[in-house]
Amino acid sequence: MKLFKSADLIRKSKYISRDLSWLRFNYRVLDQARDASRSLFDRLRFMAITSSNLDEFFMIRVGSLYNYIDYGKERVDYSGLRELPFRRKLLDFAHRFINDQSLTYLNELKPLFERNGFNVLRMEELTELEVKKADGYFKNTIFPLLTPMVYDSYHGFPLMMNQMLIFGVVTRAGSVLDAEPDKGQERLTFVQIPQNLSRFFELSRKDKVMFVPIEEIVRANLPKLFRNVEIVSANLFRITRNGDFTLEESDDIDVDFIKEIQLGLKTRKKGRVVRLEVEPNASALLMQVLRERWNIDNGNVFVINSLIDMKGLLQILKHPNFRGKGFKQPAAVTPLSLPEGTEDNLFEYLKHHDVLLHHPYNNIDPVVRLLEQAAEDPHVLGIKQTIYRLADDSRVTAALLKAAENGKHVSVLFEVKARFDEERNIREGAKLEKAGCFVIYGVSKYKTHTKMMMIIRKEGEKVTRYVHIGSGNYNEQTSRIYTDVSLLTTNDVYGHDVSEFFNVITGHSQPDDYEYLITAPKDMRQQLISLIREEVRNAKKGLPSGIVMKMNSLEDKEMIDEFYKASKAGVPIRFIVRGICCLRPGRVGLSENIEVRSIVGDYLEHSRLFYFHQAGHPKVYAGSADLMVRSFDRRIEALFLIVNPQLKREAINILYFNLKDNQNTYVMREDGAYIRRQPADDEPVSNVHREFYNKSFGLVAETALFDEWLSCATIRSSSAEDNNQPAESGEEDASAPGEVVTADVGLDPEADEEAALE
Structure with a gap:
C-alpha cells in the first residue's frame, strides 16, 4: 500500500x-x-x-x-x-x-563504428601483433603506475578515488609475504587505474582506428601483478562520491573563504559513496565488502552492460582521423547593432550606440577586445569585473593583468564557490593579486553569479562608464557553445546602476533603488512577482496580457504559484526552459494557459530573457538569474531592462524564433513527460540553432508578434495509447522513461542540478 x-x-x-x-x-x-x-x-x-x-x-x-x-x-x-x-x-x-x-x-x-572508420574492441578481438603492442603499452606505461592494495585483517580498507576505474581482484592462496600461506583463503585486492591515462589505447588497422579500453589491457595483464596466485575473479567498478559540501553561512566578513573552500574540496575526495557502477556478474565477495563498507544497497549499485564512464568517448572525437566529422559550427555573424569595421575603435562607437550580442551566433570577441583595448588605453582609469568561470589560457585574465601592469585600478570579484571551478578561480585570483589587482574572493554567504564589467575612461572633462552585462560567463570557450545575450552600453543610467551594484558587492552600500536593474538577493523575486501581477490586472481589465520567459531552470515555488494565479486569470504564459521545470503546465483548473517547451540541440541554451506584455508596451529583461530559490535567496544576481527600442525588438525576436523552432523543441506534458515537437504538414522547418546564422532576422512589431504567439494552438499531451505507450499499472511507471515512440522521451507519469551546467 x-x-x-x-x-x-x-x-x-x-x-x-x-x-x-x-x-x-x-x-x-x-x-x-x-x-x-x-x-x-x-x-x-x-x-x-x-x-x-x-x-x-x-x-x-x-x-x-x-x-x-x-x-x-x-x-x-x-x-x-x-x-x-x-x-x-x-x-x-x-x-x-x-x-x-x-x-x-x-x-x-x-x-555503426566499423563503417565510420573505427571500432572499440576487447583484447580477444585483436590480432596477435596488436596484442603485442597493447602488452608493450602495459609494460612500459601502465604497469609502473599500478599499485595493488590488499584488504584483509592486516591491511586497512584503501581510499578509493572518486570516478576512477578500479579493479576488485579476488585471489586464492597466500602471497610470498605470508609466513604460512593458507591455500584455501580468498583475498581481495584493489587496483586503481590512474585517471591521467587515456581512456583508450589506439591502434591502426589498415585505414581504420581501433580503440581498446584501458581496463581491457589491465585485465589481460593482471597475472603480472599477481604472480604465483590464482586469480578467482577481476571485476571493474567505479564509484561516485558525495560532492555537495555547503559552506558555513556567516555574516562575519573576516571568515577565510579560501581555506574553507580548500577544506571543502578535500572532503569531496572522501565523501560518502552514492553510486557504484560495476560490471555484470561481479564477485559476491567483492560486492559484499563494498556494500558493507560504504553502507549502500542495490539502489546504489548500477550494473553496466556496456562501457563504464562514457565520457571517454570524447577521445574518439579528438582523434585526427575524425576531427571535423561531428557538428560543424558556422562562422559567427556580425551583430545587428555593431556594423563591420567598428570593432577597431569600440570606445568611439559605444559612446553613441548600444550593442546587443547574441552568442554563439555573435562572437564574444567585441567584449574581450574592449577589455584588451582598455588595458592599453592611456585614458582608461579603472576596470571592475565579476568573474564566475574562465576559459583555459583566458584572454580576460591576460587583459586584466596587462591593465594592472599599466597602472590602472583593477577590481575583480572572483567567485571561488563556482562549483568544480573553485581551484581554478583561487589560482587565477592569486595571479591577479600578485600583479596588483584588488581581488575579492566572493561575498560572505552569497555566491556571486552575475556577469558584469565596467570600464571607467576619462574623456576630456568627463568620465564615461562603459558597461557590459549579460547572461553568460567571461569564457571564450563556452561562449562558442552556450547561447547567451549581453549588452554593451555607455547609457548613464546603466552606468549609475552598475556602479552602485559594484559598491554593494565590494563594500557596504545599500542603494534605495536601481532604475534598470533587478537584483538578488535584494528584491528580485518580489519585483518579478509585481510584474506578473500587473499582467493579471491587465487581463482582468480585458487588456492584452502575456508572459514569455526563457531560462535554464524554473523551480521557485512562490514564482510558480504566481504563474498559476496568472494562468487562472487568463494570462497566456509561454516558457522555454532548458532543464529543470517544477511547474505543471496544462493542468485543468490550475495551469491551462501555460505551455512549457525545452530546446535541446547543438548548443546549450543558457540565456535568460523575460518578456512582459504590459498591454502593448512590453518590458524585456535579460541577465544571469534563473527562477530558482538559490538565485533569489543565496546568490548575487542581476537582470537588466533592455530599453533601447531596436535592441528590445532584437531580444523579442530571439524569443520569437525560439518559439518557432520545430527541430530541437520538446513540449512538456502535464505529467512531466516531454514530447518532441514535429512540424505540421504546412509548417516550414525552423531550426533555432540555424536561424540566427541564416538571416538578419527582420524586426517584428511586438503586438503582431504576440498575437501570433496567442494564436498558436498549445500542443496538448498525447495519450499513452496515442504514443504506443504501455498503460499504467499500479506503482510501476506507466512507461519506461527512456522509450522513444513518436519521439516521446523521459516518460514517467507517476514521477513527480545545481543545473548540469551553470
Whole structure:
C-alpha cells in the first residue's frame, strides 16, 4: 500500500520534482544521441555529455539527498515524498536511464563504428601483433603506475578515488609475504587505474582506428601483478562520491573563504559513496565488502552492460582521423547593432550606440577586445569585473593583468564557490593579486553569479562608464557553445546602476533603488512577482496580457504559484526552459494557459530573457538569474531592462524564433513527460540553432508578434495509447522513461542540478 500511496502523492502534487525533472532533461540529451539524422560522431558527443551530466547529478543532487538521509534531517520533495521514499523513486528512475543509455550505445551506436572508420574492441578481438603492442603499452606505461592494495585483517580498507576505474581482484592462496600461506583463503585486492591515462589505447588497422579500453589491457595483464596466485575473479567498478559540501553561512566578513573552500574540496575526495557502477556478474565477495563498507544497497549499485564512464568517448572525437566529422559550427555573424569595421575603435562607437550580442551566433570577441583595448588605453582609469568561470589560457585574465601592469585600478570579484571551478578561480585570483589587482574572493554567504564589467575612461572633462552585462560567463570557450545575450552600453543610467551594484558587492552600500536593474538577493523575486501581477490586472481589465520567459531552470515555488494565479486569470504564459521545470503546465483548473517547451540541440541554451506584455508596451529583461530559490535567496544576481527600442525588438525576436523552432523543441506534458515537437504538414522547418546564422532576422512589431504567439494552438499531451505507450499499472511507471515512440522521451507519469551546467 505504501507504494501506491507514493504514486498517488506524486500525481496529486501541483509541483514536479526538481531531481526527476533533471533526469528527464538528460533523457532529452540522450535523445540527441539516438537521432539518426546526426552524424555518428555528433551522437557520440551527446552520449558523452549524458555521462558527464549524470556524474555531476550523483555528486551534487544525490549527494545532497544523502546529506539529509545520513544526518537524520527532514526533507519533503516537491513531489510530496519524504527522504527515503524519494530516494527509492529517484534511484529507480536513474537505473532505467542508465539501462537505456547502455542499450543506446550497444544497439544504436556501436554497430555503426566499423563503417565510420573505427571500432572499440576487447583484447580477444585483436590480432596477435596488436596484442603485442597493447602488452608493450602495459609494460612500459601502465604497469609502473599500478599499485595493488590488499584488504584483509592486516591491511586497512584503501581510499578509493572518486570516478576512477578500479579493479576488485579476488585471489586464492597466500602471497610470498605470508609466513604460512593458507591455500584455501580468498583475498581481495584493489587496483586503481590512474585517471591521467587515456581512456583508450589506439591502434591502426589498415585505414581504420581501433580503440581498446584501458581496463581491457589491465585485465589481460593482471597475472603480472599477481604472480604465483590464482586469480578467482577481476571485476571493474567505479564509484561516485558525495560532492555537495555547503559552506558555513556567516555574516562575519573576516571568515577565510579560501581555506574553507580548500577544506571543502578535500572532503569531496572522501565523501560518502552514492553510486557504484560495476560490471555484470561481479564477485559476491567483492560486492559484499563494498556494500558493507560504504553502507549502500542495490539502489546504489548500477550494473553496466556496456562501457563504464562514457565520457571517454570524447577521445574518439579528438582523434585526427575524425576531427571535423561531428557538428560543424558556422562562422559567427556580425551583430545587428555593431556594423563591420567598428570593432577597431569600440570606445568611439559605444559612446553613441548600444550593442546587443547574441552568442554563439555573435562572437564574444567585441567584449574581450574592449577589455584588451582598455588595458592599453592611456585614458582608461579603472576596470571592475565579476568573474564566475574562465576559459583555459583566458584572454580576460591576460587583459586584466596587462591593465594592472599599466597602472590602472583593477577590481575583480572572483567567485571561488563556482562549483568544480573553485581551484581554478583561487589560482587565477592569486595571479591577479600578485600583479596588483584588488581581488575579492566572493561575498560572505552569497555566491556571486552575475556577469558584469565596467570600464571607467576619462574623456576630456568627463568620465564615461562603459558597461557590459549579460547572461553568460567571461569564457571564450563556452561562449562558442552556450547561447547567451549581453549588452554593451555607455547609457548613464546603466552606468549609475552598475556602479552602485559594484559598491554593494565590494563594500557596504545599500542603494534605495536601481532604475534598470533587478537584483538578488535584494528584491528580485518580489519585483518579478509585481510584474506578473500587473499582467493579471491587465487581463482582468480585458487588456492584452502575456508572459514569455526563457531560462535554464524554473523551480521557485512562490514564482510558480504566481504563474498559476496568472494562468487562472487568463494570462497566456509561454516558457522555454532548458532543464529543470517544477511547474505543471496544462493542468485543468490550475495551469491551462501555460505551455512549457525545452530546446535541446547543438548548443546549450543558457540565456535568460523575460518578456512582459504590459498591454502593448512590453518590458524585456535579460541577465544571469534563473527562477530558482538559490538565485533569489543565496546568490548575487542581476537582470537588466533592455530599453533601447531596436535592441528590445532584437531580444523579442530571439524569443520569437525560439518559439518557432520545430527541430530541437520538446513540449512538456502535464505529467512531466516531454514530447518532441514535429512540424505540421504546412509548417516550414525552423531550426533555432540555424536561424540566427541564416538571416538578419527582420524586426517584428511586438503586438503582431504576440498575437501570433496567442494564436498558436498549445500542443496538448498525447495519450499513452496515442504514443504506443504501455498503460499504467499500479506503482510501476506507466512507461519506461527512456522509450522513444513518436519521439516521446523521459516518460514517467507517476514521477513527480545545481543545473548540469551553470
